[in-house]
């Protein structure tokens with residue numbers, strides 16, 4: 627069975643973006659299906675594929691995989707030559723840690739700064755707990771990049787699952803016009819220049835005729 631990725635609207639679905647960037651990294655062929663979020667039938671349509679009621683979902687010959695992190699891990703295992711995780715064990719451990727922190731944390735940022743690729747407006751006033759999340763993320767990015775600055779512009783030099791996981795954060799920080807140190811701005815620009823991201827962004831803006 628070929629790979630079939632089920633996602634939400636590209637404009638709004640940050641978890642779907644993570645899975646889509648991960649699958650692009652593998653360069654594997656796949657088909658894609660969008661289920662529009664926030665519609666009367668959204669939940670029912672997702673339930674046709676998975677009892678989780680959430681997207682993204684990846685259908686494969688190994689079953690339907692729910693959750694962006696599980697999808698990333700599955701793809702890393704299935705396509706080892708794509709090196710979705712950094713090859714160095716210490717960097718790989720840090721990359722897994724960074725993804726897990728994103729996956730299970732930063733609730734203030736996620737709750738107060740909903741993902742919307744088309745937004746271009748600051749959040750005012752900036753809640754202290756959101757600023758704390760932002761400060762921690764910027765520090766985390768620097769921790770990741772410290773050993774990789776010579777190797778490339780991404781968190782571990784070359785693009786990895788960690789960048790797929792933080793791409794939606796980069797979008798939030800840019801679209802909410804957050805003031806940031808130059809290193810963080812450079813990292814966000816690297817995400818925005820990544821062809822797979824650009825394709826997603828264009829499709830997302832086109833979805834709503836923007």
Ligand SMILES: N[C@@H](CCC(=O)N[C@@H](CS)C(=O)NCC(=O)O)C(=O)O
Pocket residue numbers: 634638639640641642663664668669679680681682692693694695
């Ligand atoms: N932890 C999950 C989160 C998935 C999630 O919350 N997806 C949202 C869209 S971004 C969703 O499916 N919402 C549908 C709904 O709530 O009806 C993951 O990593 O995939």
